[in-house]
Amino acid sequence: AQPDAILGLTEAFLADTNPDKMNLTLGVYKDHTGNTPILACVKEAERRIFEDEDSKHYLQMSGSSEYCDHLRELIFGSIVESSRTAILQTPGGTGALRVAAGFLGAQLSPITMWLPDPTWANHGQVFAAEGIPTETYRYLASDRTSLDFDAMLDDLTRRAAPGDAVLLHGCCHNPTGIDPTREQWVALARALASHRLLPVIDLAYQGFGAGLREDVVGLHEILGVNQEAIVCSSFSKNFGLYGERVGGMSLIAADDSAASASMSQLKRIVRCSYSNPPRHGSSIVSTVLGDQGLTSMWHDELAVMRARIDALRSGFVDRMKTTGRGHDFSFLLPQNGMFSFTGLAPEEVDRLREKHGIYLVRSGRVNVAGIHEDRMEHLCAAVADVLEH
Numbered sequence: 001a002q003p004d005a006i007l008g009l010t011e012a013f014l015a016d017t018n019p020d021k022m023n024l025t026l027g028v029y030k031d032h033t034g035n036t037p038i039l040a041c042v043k044e045a046e047r048r049i050f051e052d053e054d055s056k057h058y059l060q061m062s063g064s065s066e067y068c069d070h071l072r073e074l075i076f077g078s079i080v081e082s083s084r085t086a087i088l089q090t091p092g093g094t095g096a097l098r099v100a101a102g103f104l105g106a107q108l109s110p111i112t113m114w115l116p117d118p119t120w121a122n123h124g125q126v127f128a129a130e131g132i133p134t135e136t137y138r139y140l141a142s143d144r145t146s147l148d149f150d151a152m153l154d155d156l157t158r159r160a161a162p163g164d165a166v167l168l169h170g171c172c173h174n175p176t177g178i179d180p181t182r183e184q185w186v187a188l189a190r191a192l193a194s195h196r197l198l199p200v201i202d203l204a205y206q207g208f209g210a211g212l213r214e215d216v217v218g219l220h221e222i223l224g225v226n227q228e229a230i231v232c233s234s235f236s237k238n239f240g241l242y243g244e245r246v247g248g249m250s251l252i253a254a255d256d257s258a259a260s261a262s263m264s265q266l267k268r269i270v271r272c273s274y275s276n277p278p279r280h281g282s283s284i285v286s287t288v289l290g291d292q293g294l295t296s297m298w299h300d301e302l303a304v305m306r307a308r309i310d311a312l313r314s315g316f317v318d319r320m321k322t323t324g325r326g327h328d329f330s331f332l333l334p335q336n337g338m339f340s341f342t343g344l345a346p347e348e349v350d351r352l353r354e355k356h357g358i359y360l361v362r363s364g365r366v367n368v369a370g371i372h373e374d375r376m377e378h379l380c381a382a383v384a385d386v387l388e389h
Contacts, residue, residue, distance in 0.1 A: 005121050005361065005362070006361060010026050025370075026370075028237075028369070029309075039240050040301060041295075045287035049287060058276050059276045076250070079223055083256040088277075093202065093204045095245065096249035101132055106269070112133050112161070114165065119139075119167065137151075139176075145341070165198040166199055168199055168200070171203070172215070176365070177335030177368075186221050189224060192225075198229065201230070207306065208238060230249065231250040233250070244278070244281030245277075246278075312371045316379070320384070325388060339367060341364055341366075344387075356386075
């Protein structure tokens with residue numbers, strides 16, 4: 001099989017002997033030392049779990065009920081009645097997407113999933129694995145630096161059929177970092193409702209954009225006028241729990257009976273896939289969100305990560321102005337989250353890797369959080385060299 005586009009680059013990076021190499025591909029947060037840290041609130045939660053835990057028994061198929069309650073509160077607050085939701089703990093955000101795909105394929109077929117162009121490379125594979133055909137709608141404008149919202153709405157309202165599903169990035173769009181404004185979310189919500197399209201929202205980066213509440217504004221606008229939706233979420237990024245595989249799939253139904261019936265079908269999918277989710281990561285999240293002091297600590301640590309990403313993005317833009325011929329990358333400043341779309345062509349990305357040991361995805365996506373502050377000059381000089389040759 002062909003290697004995964006992103007994970008294959010990571011393997012090549014590890015084998016690279018260039019002492020100045022830099023990996024800006026994989027979507028993980030890194031601190032100023034280049035390490036992916038364990039949050040202090042997570043460390044304290046694990047200490048308490050270690051002292052108090054008295055069993056490693058299976059969780060139920062839907063996962064920890066305490067965890068699911070915290071997930072519901074964090075994402076939805078009070079805007080959706082709990083009786084209309086069917087919430088599962090899943091192995092990461094990818095697991096949530098796969099369960100959602102299984103549900104769509106089993107219960108709503110024939111259905112087409114509409115994906116933004118571009119989107120996370122794994123989205124198409126996940127839905128294809130459940131036999132769901134995919135189409136794309138325009139997202140990135142021709143300048144590759146902004147959202148073409150009119151084209152997006154045109155594709156969804158003119159080409160998508162009633163009953164089709166539309167995948168949306170709840171915040172911090174991957175790979176571009178370009179999100180709709182609140183006004184655009186309002187217009188999009190109305191268009192989905194009027195054309196009877198099912199929103200499937202990938203919420204992998206809540207808290208990495210403007211804040212925990214601010215990053216679900218678009219989702220709340222969607223749910224304000226759409227009775228049904230699916231939300232696939234993850235705590236990999238905002239809790240730094242990458243290796244613990246902590247995610248959730250939330251199905252919002254039009255009424256209580258539909259939610260209950262849907263949960264029974266979701267459990268069938270879980271049973272023949274992984275049976276029940278892992279315990280440790282959800283215990284960490286529940287411990288933190290169940291304690292006011294630890295929750296406050298988490299909010300502070302998340303704010304530090306968010307501020308560092310913003311500072312790195314601004315630093316790159318500023319340094320590029322003084323490097324080489326003064327290249328203007330100010331279009332990156334309104335972008336959100338860990339990723340930015342540099343606009344570099346695939347051949348330029350190849351030259352960055354081959355000549356300078358700097359690894360980007362060939363689309364030109366860069367993980368801003370992977371930049372080392374003390375090597376910013378090297379990165380900007382390399383980008384300038386590529387652009388000028």
